[in-house]
Amino acid sequence: MKIIVIGSGLLGVTTAYELGKRGFDVTVLDRGAESASETSHSNGGQLSYSHAEPWANASVLPKLPSWVFRDDAPLVLRPRADWEMTKWGLKFLRNCTSERARINCVNMLRLGLYSRERMMALAKETGIAFDYKETGILHIFDSEKEFDHAKEQNEFQAKFGGQERVLSREETLKMEPALAGTNRYIIGGIHAFLDGCGDARLFCQELAKYARERYGVKFVYGVNFSEFKTENDTISALSTDKGDLIADGYVLAAGSYSSVYLRDIGIDVPIYPMKGYSITIEADAACPNISLTDGTHKIVYSRLGDRLRIAGTAEFAGYNQNINPKRITPIVRAAKELFPHADWAQDISTWACLRPSTPDGPPILGRTPYSNLFLNTGHGTLGWTQAAGSAAIVADIMEGKNPAILMHGLTIDRYIAPPPTSKRT
Numbered sequence: 001m002k003i004i005v006i007g008s009g010l011l012g013v014t015t016a017y018e019l020g021k022r023g024f025d026v027t028v029l030d031r032g033a034e035s036a037s038e039t040s041h042s043n044g045g046q047l048s049y050s051h052a053e054p055w056a057n058a059s060v061l062p063k064l065p066s067w068v069f070r071d072d073a074p075l076v077l078r079p080r081a082d083w084e085m086t087k088w089g090l091k092f093l094r095n096c097t098s099e100r101a102r103i104n105c106v107n108m109l110r111l112g113l114y115s116r117e118r119m120m121a122l123a124k125e126t127g128i129a130f131d132y133k134e135t136g137i138l139h140i141f142d143s144e145k146e147f148d149h150a151k152e153q154n155e156f157q158a159k160f161g162g163q164e165r166v167l168s169r170e171e172t173l174k175m176e177p178a179l180a181g182t183n184r185y186i187i188g189g190i191h192a193f194l195d196g197c198g199d200a201r202l203f204c205q206e207l208a209k210y211a212r213e214r215y216g217v218k219f220v221y222g223v224n225f226s227e228f229k230t231e232n233d234t235i236s237a238l239s240t241d242k243g244d245l246i247a248d249g250y251v252l253a254a255g256s257y258s259s260v261y262l263r264d265i266g267i268d269v270p271i272y273p274m275k276g277y278s279i280t281i282e283a284d285a286a287c288p289n290i291s292l293t294d295g296t297h298k299i300v301y302s303r304l305g306d307r308l309r310i311a312g313t314a315e316f317a318g319y320n321q322n323i324n325p326k327r328i329t330p331i332v333r334a335a336k337e338l339f340p341h342a343d344w345a346q347d348i349s350t351w352a353c354l355r356p357s358t359p360d361g362p363p364i365l366g367r368t369p370y371s372n373l374f375l376n377t378g379h380g381t382l383g384w385t386q387a388a389g390s391a392a393i394v395a396d397i398m399e400g401k402n403p404a405i406l407m408h409g410l411t412i413d414r415y416i417a418p419p420p421t422s423k424r425t
């Protein structure tokens, strides 16, 4: 059975690997010159399976007014004449209740823990190298309020399989000795010991190579997909700048652009680009070894081999991928404050891209109203974390099997009426 996967980022490559492994004849197409040329290129590197609290939660609401006009806010929101953003924003606000946030959190935790299982199996099977570390993520706190909130969240998630360890100030500093030089007063930490980190771009490129060599998956770069051609409730072809392409089934994994192509065929799903930034420096002894999350500034740190990746910021700026220096400054400032003895005189590499975000948090996996079109998209801030599990789920659905986890809150059904041909999962 011939399948075309649109998009060669984390979700496209992992899906192609899963489908190739199960005997499908898979072709992946991407407009970039290589895999991971857009959002999966230089992300924060965290495999934060235990971090399941959605951005849309009750604690965000009181902070929103002060974030709207501040250039250095973790979430930068500029009122714009953009109907898609307005609709997305209203849905986001509707999800900012404790009840909705809990439901979304449980759905994301289930997918996160399953993704951990699948990632470990994938790493073992393929043996690919991507600066992968399973040493956990250390969340650090300098505010009692934030620390208390995280502890409550930790207790809640423990009921659903989450496992993290609360640390005193001394234990936190001992776990990451590079924090000893910080200009901030760390009051404690939480060690998400199930978590890890790795280089997403290296992972995509190595996994693409593995899937090509081992399972015959074809990767075609420099192809621009423009629209789906439809016939009743099926996709009959893909229009591209290299001509029409035909397959038995199609997987859309086009990141933030997925919703644009879906809208053209009458499927309205709220995936909106949430822009993020990262910087990368050569790491030295003053840089952390364990992956860190600084909840106060909403910035993450991952040591990827001999580099340190630092990422953060959520900016609503439409589909503009330009690097705005105003957003880089707060990331560098926060990193210098936390690790003042690192080498900040070196050239800092900067990057920006668009997180394909849903207003409630979880991605959209599986069937659509078109019987041969499947989705693996909308992973927002957690696409690296959730890639391995999402791909296995989508491949299961395409094979006609029931996925290994409950699909509640992870499918298109939460936004539109269930597809008539859908096999209920």
Ligand SMILES: Cc1cc2nc3c(=O)[nH]c(=O)nc-3n(C[C@H](O)[C@H](O)[C@H](O)COP(=O)(O)OP(=O)(O)OC[C@H]3O[C@@H](n4cnc5c(N)ncnc54)[C@H](O)[C@@H]3O)c2cc1C
Residues within 6 Å of the ligand: 006, 007, 008, 009, 010, 011, 012, 029, 030, 031, 032, 035, 036, 037, 038, 039, 040, 041, 042, 043, 044, 045, 046, 047, 048, 223, 224, 225, 226, 253, 254, 255, 256, 257, 275, 276, 277, 278, 300, 311, 312, 352, 353, 354, 355, 356, 376, 377, 378, 379, 380, 381, 382, 383, 384, 385, 386
């Ligand atoms: C600053 C930042 C930090 C992040 N940190 C983390 C983190 O620490 N942990 C984590 O889990 N997640 C993180 N993320 C999120 C994660 O990187 C994304 O969720 C993930 O990369 C999305 O992958 P994707 O495959 O959906 O999209 P992409 O990687 O963007 O892949 C989609 C592909 O589709 C292709 N495409 C789109 N339209 C077309 C077309 N018309 N024709 C042909 N090809 C097309 C694009 O070229 C692209 O390669 C971060 C994101 C950002 C921006």
